[in-house]
Amino acid sequence: MGAVREKMLMITEDLGDCSIFLGKRVDGIPYSVLKKSGFVIAEADGNPEEFLDELMEMIIESKEKEAKRRKAQDTVIEPIALEKQGEYFINLERVQNNNPGISSKKILQPFLKNKPFRELKIVCNHIPKWIENELMTLGMKFEVKKLTEGEFEVKVYNQFNDEKTLVNR
Incomplete structure (x- = not known):
């Protein structure tokens, strides 16, 4: 052989x-x-x-x-919809690697301010410094979970529960 x-x-x-x-x-x-x-x-x-x-x-x-x-x-530089209504996901590190020069703020802020959602899962290599103040201003809650060394998952929870708004967008 x-x-x-x-x-x-x-x-x-x-x-x-x-x-x-x-x-x-x-x-x-x-x-x-x-x-x-x-x-x-x-x-x-x-x-x-x-x-x-x-x-x-x-x-x-x-x-x-x-x-x-x-x-x-x-x-694609915005969060993508998951199977459950109102849930979204984005791998911020991957998006930024594929689109150099675009900040996390430019990627996430329009979504956070304009898109109705219940939960947004963000995978990133660091927690953006601006995000906590922005979420407090928008009345949103969040939690951070360390996935691995240098990789985090940030879950953002939007407080609105208007089903009609979710369905119509």
Whole structure:
């Protein structure tokens, strides 16, 4: 078995910049070695050369969809609604990493002032200095829980309970 693994490693090195492996059947040690080496593995009956263009189109399409999904995810800079009515979540650290130069205040203040909600869960690497005074001014309560070293969850509770306002927004 060691010889097969070594031969496959030599083949992957010989393939250079190639990252796609198309064959009639790929399993066992060859599959494992190719997968660990970062190859996209595809199987097809018939002459593999006949499927290369189609496979390349599928891979490009898949990468484009993934890029669009990531871009859409990265551009969301406000809390997202959870399943329960009136509950929202935001990972402040992730949003700020994806949108350098945007402060926690610019991200959270419009939401806190304008969006009806019951509970907002904020995951962050530090508690924003401005948030306690802002929440007191808005009549909101909050609690802080340390998740890990350098990671906190801040739960903000809005005191309004008007179901009609929640449903209509």
